[in-house]
Amino acid sequence: MRIVFVIGTSTGGVGTHVKALARDLGAAGHEIGVIGPAATDEHFGFSLLPGVRFAVLELGTGIGPADAALIRRQRGLLRSFDAQIVHAHGFRAGLITQLTLRTLRSRPRFVLSLHNRASGQGLRGKVETRVETMLARGADLVLGASTDLVERAQELGARDARFVPAAAPEVTPVSAEAAAATRAQLASTYGFDEGAVIVLAVGRVAPQKNYPMLVRGLGRLGDTTGSTNPTRTADAARTGQDASRTKQDAGDPALVVLIAGAADETVLREVRAQYAELSAASAIPPLHFLGARSDVAELAAAADIYVLTSVWEARALVLQEALISGKAIVATATGGSTELVGDAGVLVPDDDDRAFAAAVAELAGDPARCAELGARARARGAELPGEREVAEELAGIYTELVSAQVG
Template sequence: MTATDGAAAGKRGPGGDLAVLLVRPLATGGLAAHVDHELRLLRAAGLTVHESTVQIPARPHPATDLRTVRTLRREARAHRPDAVHAHGLRAGALAALALPGRGRLVVTLHNRTLGSRGVRLIGRALLRIIARRADTILCVSPDLLEDARAAGAADVRYAVVPAPEHPAAGEGDPDPVAGALPVSEETPVLPEADPARLDVLVLARLAPQKGLDTVLDAAALLTSGRAGGAVRIRIAGEGPLRAPLESRIRQERLPVELLGHRSDVPALLAAADLVVSAAVWEGQPVALQEALRAGRAIVATDAGGTRWVTGDAAQLVPVGDAAALAAAVQRHRDPRVRHAAEQASRLRAAQLPTEQDLKRQLVDVLAGADRPG
């Protein structure tokens, strides 16, 4: 802890001597990175943070969920936290059931409930449980905020989700939660840039939510007849869809490369002409925040909180519309269009939330220092 952090903790004001129980689901990607980021910032601010030992899967299971509720009650008795912060719909609902009226409860909602009608009904029921019990609900996108208010929550706010800051040169290895993707020793050296080719970068987990089939559909449209010139699309990330994506890329001879996990995201961004996101839904995409900070031109689907992050700096297209995505990429072949977009990205980057904004919000809501009224 730094001298500044120690002084802050000794003030015994908001955040000083505050004990927090942190409850997270079994998750990877942006949600896990955000929770890791929170943990680091709160501990740096002098708070005592206990991580719950519960394992909360994405799907309900009565016996497992009952054990989770019992474990949370035991942990609350053992640690006596001033506040509990649960991440995700199921973690939030189970924490609400485990700790009725016992201290302050803050829940951050990260994802929409997608799927069958039955799945959505369960999601609404869980949200009502959270709305009745939680003191504050933080939402990563406008649609989640509207849902929470409709469920009757009294204190609903936008969650601050900044891209963690990369250390300056000479300060050691990149932070593993900084949006960087670990790279394997087998990662190939990328070929030299071709000035006649449009280099497109996608930073995404290889999962259904990221809309990568739409990226491949757009790649097929862009290369049909080669009327618009060469294009190369590189996708940095790993996930369960690698095999089917590889198969389709090979069979259709698409100009798409799967780079796997990467730790050199800043270098990849610097080498790209254009950053593309075809997500079906997003909260506050960290990858696009990094693209804005790198001053890259952006084309993205108008999904979830994407518009809230990019503002006017990105060209947004409808979700699942490969033709619109291809047309937007094609438009950015013009260097003048890319230059204007890069300037817009730099201006928007200056308006993005920072780590200090996140730390301030967390300390305030966990301490209840800025309760409405």
Template sequence: MRVAIVLGEVAGGVLAHVRSVAAGLIDAGHTVDVAGPPGVLDVLGVEGVDRVPVRIGDRPDPRTDAATVRTLRTLRVADVVHAHGVRAGALAVLAHTGRPVVTTLHNAAPTTSRVNAALFSLLLRVAARGSAVVLTVSPDLDAPARRAGARDVRRAVIAAPESAVPPIAHDGFRAICVGRLTAQKRIDLLVDAAGLVEDVTWSVVGDGPDRNVLQARIDATDAPVELLGRRGDVPQLLATADVAVSTAAWEGQPVWLQEAVRAGLPVVSFDVGGIRETIGAAGVFVDFPQVEGIAREVRRLAGDPAYLTSRRGQVHAVAATLPTRRDEIDALIGLYASLTTPSMS
């Protein structure tokens, strides 16, 4: 089978998922084309894919988008086209390749402005109505996809790496968060929570446009938070932590939290998006944006060894149920086969 993957300016968990899918499909003997911005293709890092450079930015650009659609029409050689994100999905549909299109929705509608929300709604309508199947990473994306005209909405399977580094001895109690330093991740709320808890060190792994603002907030409040920047040793950092904390305003199926659960870390998170569905009993969930609740749970874990041990037992039970890379690839291959195999009547 030949699969064409289309993506825009992605990073973080979406990029990790596409990397995992492309590599898994190639390992399973399939041919994979990846159409995306040159910079994304450069960091994708999957051997054996056929690169198709296109420009899919964050905002519509009539001239650029028309050129992208023309290039995407060459994907008619594929058996199925799988777009990641609403912009990529809309452009893949407009390319009219004659091949079934699958669109995975990785994000909720933006709330930054009415203009952005309206653009997202328009793109979602195009992608949803033209896709054979829409996959969502979170249950709160199902209804918007159906309202936009999606005929078949299913949950995406997003897997994290299965290998975890055994716990590494360390001093003190450590909380960790992994994510880009952007508005959606609300690291400012993590900084606020950290200031309410004594004798806990908080580390944030990742980089992004909000770094300077966050560092200024940390300095001004003297919060015990370290911004570690982008790191290539996340499994080792998880192994030296005691709890994973997410203060994001929205997440789908965050890969890093699945990695944390595999590493044996209890999770404290706001109850947003698909996090509860993804990690279940491995997490304690707090209403957004109540930082006092985040601080209270971290304080309890740090100060009550028996409670921490109990929570770790729940985490290990959940870790055994998380989807594997094989589950992720098998689900997609089965979906693609159902769309490309003529039905028997």
């Protein structure tokens, strides 16, 4: 089959998912094209995949007069690809693709994957709902990365909506020696004891990840448990920089929180200021921002507890990786996270810093409970579909759509 993927700006899960699909479907003998921004190609390397043709379409994020030029360019690209299936990922890519397909006399089958929910309020929310409705009703098939997205598409009038997961990349096992070395390096770099309980969050410092809730939870930890030792330096509290542990009470395990991921600088400044204000008023666990990292597997192996505080996630790849790695998990019960984690972790209500603090405190003081949840997570992770399985499922769906069109 001749399949074209359309993707907008991405540095995370959506781009990872589309790259895996392009790679695996191309390896299976299908003709694959990818259309998207140059920066997305630079980040994921679509144009470097064997047998994959990449074409630049600078989709951007806002709706405006420039969209007419995008539609004209995409129309020419789709004609050159002679696609049988056009599979757009996300609202922006879906909107431009649907408008483009309306201009074609003979159009391919249109598949839309939803990876996020619309979250606008007021006038913006009304506009987003109109776009959602148009896309749901205009696509031949809507795929949701979580069941709530499928249900939303059905509510808006989709003729066919199904759940297809975005699978996590294969997780390379990390040896105990490598994990210990990573722990030692982190302790040395950020000034905490190697015996500390490491709480790890992985994800871009952006509004969706709700790190302010994490910080509020840290502020409550002193009230919920006596097992943590939230010592910090006065200088760090005054300047708003990452805090470093200065001492550790005998028999009282320290707790340190690490956040790995690129940052929206405005959001990062706000979270740092929030942390500085709380830590100036009372002793709370140290918090360090690691920035974008290429050693996430090693970080996860070195950590004791994995946390995800997002206001919403469809099927977070980092959460899947934590399951596969066998981590004790504390996550907000939103979107697809509930069905993904099940009883293999501790789920807390969205934006509930009190429940979050209680869950982290419990695990920090109970290694046996951590080990139990880690074992459950590993078993759950072993059941998750891999990237090749998802690609094969999609190939079957594409064949079904093309056959129906021919019939």
